[in-house]
Amino acid sequence: MVVDKSYKIATLGSHSALQILKGAKDEGFSTICVCAKGREKPYQQFKVADKIITIKNYSEFEKIQDELVKENAIIIPHASFITYIGYEKIEKLKVPYFGNKKILKWESDRNLERKWLTQAGLKLPKVFKKPEDIDRPVIIKFHGADGGKGYFLAKNYKDFQKKIKLHTGKKYVIQEYILGVHMYAHYFHSPLTNETELMGFDKRYESNVDSLGRISARDQMALPKEQVDPSYVIVGNIPIVVRESFLPRFMQKGENVVKISKKIAPPGLFGPFCLETVLTPDEEIICFEISTRIVAGTNPYINGSPYTWMKYNEPMSTGRRIAREIKLAIQQNKLNKVLG
């Protein structure tokens, strides 16, 4: 297959840009990496960017839009792109964008997200709208950019009242605390084949909470409380496979989420997405969030995941899968189906 040379793949230099650009090159595209000053090194050393455009900071992204349009670039969004550029500005981008922009608000608004996932038949943790309703252990999560710092557990309403005092003025959500292990499931929905492919799984590596268990309970009790309070800041990802008997349910959930998305935000969710779940000792799959774009949890699989090796028999990262979809769309004259 020959790629139409006139299209290029571009993304912002962060998050999962390495696999996006590497995958694009593997599919035959020229690549462009837009980097904040000082962050170019990975994209140079790993030789994934044919061109690097350096901007002072991310607010300058709009300024280089015309250059991207001129290069005939298609931009691949990721979480950092969405955070840095901002959901509203993305809607107005002129440069061709892989994905359905209309789905973004369904991800970013916790109420809409909940509505969507519930309609898709997923089990979600209970949310308490009023603190007075707390009738079981809960986790309090804060909104916004603080990225997992300050989240806390409360065993009941009284405990909540005491602990929330340290966080005046912050917006938060009160979620039922589900004791189980985290499992992040990666999918790719193709609007060309209408198949929802399971791409792999990961387990996040979060600071400091993933080192907490390495301190003995005696030491934790002895240390000052603020020294051992957990934070949930993601700093890495660990490859993992799920118990095979869970796969039919995981695959069904992915398909259901896509199905409902077609109703709420036509033409629906496509490209990569992720269901963030907790698996309980009762073998339930509880979904606490959806990401409607590539997640960093796919980064361990730059050379393919155990799952993509089965389907593709060649190294197929999620980044490469995106480029493959664009390539096929170009060849089938359906590029409009993958741009949003």
Added chain:
Amino acid sequence: MVVDKSYKIATLGSHSALQILKGAKDEGFSTICVCAKGREKPYQQFKVADKIITIKNYSEFEKIQDELVKENAIIIPHASFITYIGYEKIEKLKVPYFGNKKILKWESDRNLERKWLTQAGLKLPKVFKKPEDIDRPVIIKFHGADGGKGYFLAKNYKDFQKKIKLHTGKKYVIQEYILGVHMYAHYFHSPLTNETELMGFDKRYESNVDSLGRISARDQMALPKEQVDPSYVIVGNIPIVVRESFLPRFMQKGENVVKISKKIAPPGLFGPFCLETVLTPDEEIICFEISTRIVAGTNPYINGSPYTWMKYNEPMSTGRRIAREIKLAIQQNKLNKVLG
């Protein structure tokens, strides 16, 4: 090498069927996946099954035996197969079966298993036959299908007496509690070459015990006890390598286990097996169980493990290794050596 097309590889659609079937196809076999209704999706999407036979539930397996025999299928057992079909029915199966059926009772009976492993020179955790004998911290494990739920620690006899009251009527074993980290070692013994190959290692991911450490000791103490009681339900597997200086001992243990198996259940254990160990801070390898068939811990290595890449220089999963053995046996006219 050309495979005798008349043989097909079949297994039950669960546990490690994906790598078994993918491996069979990589070795040139046609494949059959027997699925419980509603569980076909993974085997369809990953394109590993040339034929899918759907049964209502696993008790119907015997009904489709004749079909498998007619297809000239060889069945590959895994833990779910053995659990669902049952050890006694397996002994009477007519369809050709990869492995030594006579070894199954040595695995399933804790006393026989202990005798076997002890004779092989492995270090095992002490087992207390009478609760009154408890003289150190112990873990109480329940038999049967509950799969790791309810296991508990007791620091002494008195503690045991108090805690066991919540579990009246259950069968259990009282094991010395060894504080160390788990390491699951995967092997493959070839009856054709008489070599015991080391295939890889994994670390299980268990719910909820692997999330327990993410709750601060203060929060654990504050939460209701039943909210933070550990369960050991396996929900995934994480790839890992062992410290290289441990390898000679791991390899020796594998060989010893095979050697003794030849005496207790001729022609002995062959095909894949797993030693489930704990590594202590004193660098001891304590073995607490043996699995005499493929384990799900090999699932991260569908595209090969760090160890199999060295020996084979091509993607060699445990599933594929099974198919390779069958292929070689057919070619050497020794199929009887790998069927039990």
Added chain:
Amino acid sequence: MVVDKSYKIATLGSHSALQILKGAKDEGFSTICVCAKGREKPYQQFKVADKIITIKNYSEFEKIQDELVKENAIIIPHASFITYIGYEKIEKLKVPYFGNKKILKWESDRNLERKWLTQAGLKLPKVFKKPEDIDRPVIIKFHGADGGKGYFLAKNYKDFQKKIKLHTGKKYVIQEYILGVHMYAHYFHSPLTNETELMGFDKRYESNVDSLGRISARDQMALPKEQVDPSYVIVGNIPIVVRESFLPRFMQKGENVVKISKKIAPPGLFGPFCLETVLTPDEEIICFEISTRIVAGTNPYINGSPYTWMKYNEPMSTGRRIAREIKLAIQQNKLNKVLG
């Protein structure tokens, strides 16, 4: 490329010898594995050693030096080699040695190491020279071969005084306790290209501390203290990727360390090295140690890491990267640049 057949690659059979020898063979070298009696099996089964030289114990290594010289072998050092042979004897080795021997003392002396890393601009945990100065939680680490056993936390000076009594006569260092997650970054510096390549990351698996969190806080408090005291004995390694936005800083740190090494121990650090870091919830990278040779943390990547797959598009372990460098040096007539 054709390798000069007259050179062979040799190492001691332990630590990371499998990937060193496998990598050497992949680059076309003949290989020699020097094994302590009884430890030959892995190097035989995985077929990575063209020749195995068995010695009774490691103190006999010098005796077989002449044989290695006659074979025209280049020895590749690793941590076990350095521990077993000893830093002073290594300086006097006659057999060609990959790496800069002069850097070893900068690694092995905690004060020199600290000076080096500080000059390179890395953030280090505070060290308290006098116990009386302790003004925050600290970890007490013992010197020497005990490998992580007995390390303990102290919340303040008083706590330190009480706990140190159990360790009379031992040498130790008092380090600020940083609560964050560990991340081990692997590098390779090429003296031929002057590039510092990022090779991958791992997370260590330590006994018993990595199982501690699986015991509920209640159980930990109930069990005798000595039963649940943490040890930090490395028994394995788990593959991991770092959050992509951390990469520019990790790469810069690697380059800085090399830059300073050229001043303190010309021609400076080259070949593989590792920065052992803790990532905090504030997204700081704290470096607590440097290893100036291949680390066992690269063992999960015998078939390449997510990072080396990008740069090389073929399986490139750190072991193979070493052999590649030697091969290129031979071809460019610059072997002296990689021997120290």
